[in-house]
Amino acid sequence: MESSNGERPPQGEDAAAAAAAAAGSIGGYESLHRLLESNLSPELFKEASRLLLGLNCGRALEAISLPESTSILAKAHNFDVQAFRFDADKEYLRQPRVVRVGLIQNSIAIPTTSHFADQKKAIMEKVKPMIDAAGDAGVNILCLQEAWTMPFAFCTREKRWCEFAESVDGESTQFLQQLAKKYNMVIVSPILERDVNHGEIVWNTAVVIGNHGNIIGIHRKNHIPRVGDFNESTYYMEGNTGHPVFETAYGKIGVNICYGRHHPLNWLAFGLNGAEIVFNPSATVGELSEPMWPIEARNAAIANSYFVGSINRVGTEVFPNPFTSGDGKPQHADFGHFYGSSHFSAPDASCTPSLSRYRDGLMISDMDLNLCRQIKDKWGFRMTARYDTYASLLSEYLKPDFKPQVIVDPLINKSV
Amino acid sequence: MESSNGERPPQGEDAAAAAAAAAGSIGGYESLHRLLESNLSPELFKEASRLLLGLNCGRALEAISLPESTSILAKAHNFDVQAFRFDADKEYLRQPRVVRVGLIQNSIAIPTTSHFADQKKAIMEKVKPMIDAAGDAGVNILCLQEAWTMPFAFCTREKRWCEFAESVDGESTQFLQQLAKKYNMVIVSPILERDVNHGEIVWNTAVVIGNHGNIIGIHRKNHIPRVGDFNESTYYMEGNTGHPVFETAYGKIGVNICYGRHHPLNWLAFGLNGAEIVFNPSATVGELSEPMWPIEARNAAIANSYFVGSINRVGTEVFPNPFTSGDGKPQHADFGHFYGSSHFSAPDASCTPSLSRYRDGLMISDMDLNLCRQIKDKWGFRMTARYDTYASLLSEYLKPDFKPQVIVDPLINKSV
Secondary structure (H helix, E strand, O other), X not given: OOOOOOOOOOOXXXXXXXXXXXXXXXXXXXXXXXXXXXXXOHHHHHHHHHHHOOOOOOOOOEEOOOOHHHHHHHHHOOOEEEEEEEOOOOOOOOOOOEEEEEEEEOOOOOOOOOOHHHHHHHHHHHHHHHHHHHHHOOOOEEEOOOOOOOOOHHHOOOHHHHHHOEOOOOHHHHHHHHHXXXXXXXXXXXXXXXXXXXXXXXXXXXXXXXXOOOEEEEEEOOOOOOEOOEOHHHOOOOXXXXXXXXXXXXXXXXXXXXXXXXXXXXHHHHHHOOOOEEEEEEOOEHHHHOOOHHHHHHHHHHHHOOEEEEEEOEEEEXXXXXXXXXXXXXXEXXXXXXXXXXXXXXXXXXXXOOOOOOOOEEEEEEEEOHHHHHHHHHHOOOOOOOHHHHHHHHHHHHOOOXXXXXXXXXXXXXXX | XXXXXXXXXXXXXXXXXXXXXXXXXXXXXXXXXXXXXXXXXXXXXXXXXXXXXOOOOOOOOEEOOOOHHHHHHHHHOOOEEEEEEEOOXXXXXXXXXXXXXXEEEOOXXXXXXXXXXXXXXXXXXXXXXXXXXXXXXXXXXXXXXXXXXXXXXXXXXXXXXXXXXXXXXXXXXXXXXXXXXXXXXXXXXXXXXXXXXXXXXXXXXXXXXXXXXXXXXXXXXXXXXXXXXXXXXXXXXXXOOOOOEEEEOOEEEEEOOHHHHHOHHHHHHHHHOOOOEEEEEEOOEHHHHOOOHHHHHHHHHHHHOOEEEEEEOEEEEEEEEEEXXXXXXXXXXXXXXXXXXXXXXXXXXXXXXXXXXXXXXXXXXXXXXXXXXXXHHHHXXXXXXXXXXXXXXXXXXXXXXXXXXXXXXXXXXXXX
């Protein structure tokens, strides 16, 4: 099966291992970082990394060591694990607030032609050892990928996939509540939600589960794409939960679901509400968005002085019935290659390398949340933002008779 | 003279040539792009470029050839010239609107201890052949760097440097008006402005000169930094000209001066007013901002569906009187290394390589402005932006008693 962008992605776990082995060769390299690491001298790689990972001011991004059980799980279940530490300056009046945060990316587990119940069960069984690995590694806050309980079937426009929608307190939440309690871990669970109290409509929702296994609250995706095969506007509407920040035992977190990452105002709103970490659980494919992927999350972290955890699913999902894509090309049955590449971005403009473009993975980072306020004080973006100007402009812009501020050259039509 | 970030930048044109020759070695490489080009196999370099320059969907970024006179000027005056073309799809109902746009980056010309009149004259003489090269190359719209007529002396906090401020129709404008007319070229000229009709106060201003040599209008820098040695708030206040878009003979342009690039709302406002190209004339140093530099402009181009031209001056400027930097370190007399790296970003997430980190340079790009609307239609960011939500939020946020939307875990203090 060839994906729509001409890549020939490996299928299944054996192929993923083969792809990992082939890292460094075109089409099979695990990540840009690993491609450069394998092919540049250590000195040049260090300099390229300084620019690419934003490591400046003498700060190094250090790898952190994890317990053996995490490595054993990763090996047994063939997923990538990477772990790094973002540092902050020591303060006189506050203790460091170091939090260990995890991101999980995964492909689906069995073909999309299988019984829906089996598909969901298989994904849960596949993700469980990754959550166990995070728990063993002492992760405090963990986020899963967008609509993690299902294939990303919105390319099909078939409504049968709505069967995967669950109540906020449904099967997947109950599954994760046990694990949250077991590992004393906050878990963010992005699912397709069935809103039973409002006409059984469907939302794209993140359920935030506290470290005692309680449901703290939900956030519904604010911005819905109409691009490529992302026919999500066929399935659910723009969220009605605002931009909540969840004050958990380990820090203040927000969730900017998928396409919301293209909207700087969406990122801003979580910042204005006080987020210290914003997760961006996503499902996005190579041909469409890969060049944007390393840019938008880092920009959000810089502009809003918070950490960002970006997650994208991996693999190619093939559906039972072929569909066209509004691009004049023949019908096909896959959504293209979900390129993984989950990573963290920090408010000081640094970031971690990315997880594999092909394999399941767990990315862990220790982050001292004190860095957020340190960067606010250093750069002063909030202080210099002139929000009054923009509140006025947006209010004006909303009026049907809005006139843009344009200064026309009076000689525009004069010949030379 | 060692700059504050430990790099030993070349001084003057001979040293710049030496640095160019040393491209590929650490500290002397011209740009990340050239570092990778020199050290990766062609196949791997192509793949790294695809990701780094955002070249997807099979689109290549093609170099364009320039007239011999441009190359002769570049060689004679030792500046870097690079030229690329961004493509757009053919449309049925509109002709392509290809505009040739240029960016100039340069170091100062003679020591900052020289007579002020001599310094300004020397910079103008230095920049003139670069403008001639742009004119010979058929550039339609050209932008110079921030405060291009002077050293970036705001690190000193000495008010004597205000003498470099000029009226909007002052010496530098008159100089450029002749060249604009000669080459039928729009020129954006960022200067320190003396506002003679308002108490002789000083602004950081871009003067937009039409292709007939007329002054179309001005824009004053909206956001003023208070970070590192950027003591600009000592010299001038936040601009009072809004976010004007200038409708020129060649397209609708805006100017986001320097620190404004850290403010997504500032970029947004130029977009809402209809800009197709936004210039970001800057002066920024390595230790502070280099990791942010490739991120923010590209994000702005993506988020707002317009082209961005980013310019940063080059070299290390040493001042007559040493000063401290509020970082506990001893006094020193330089502002650190201005790392050049001027480049263009496109709305489809692609970008050009960057000009040299050390040498003067002229970056040229052909861009079909039709791409802006094509990307708006494809991605729908304007349509899905929900500006009403954010107008309300910002209005609320401005109130002193604003309460952030925070959902507190009720079990936050419960022990495990």
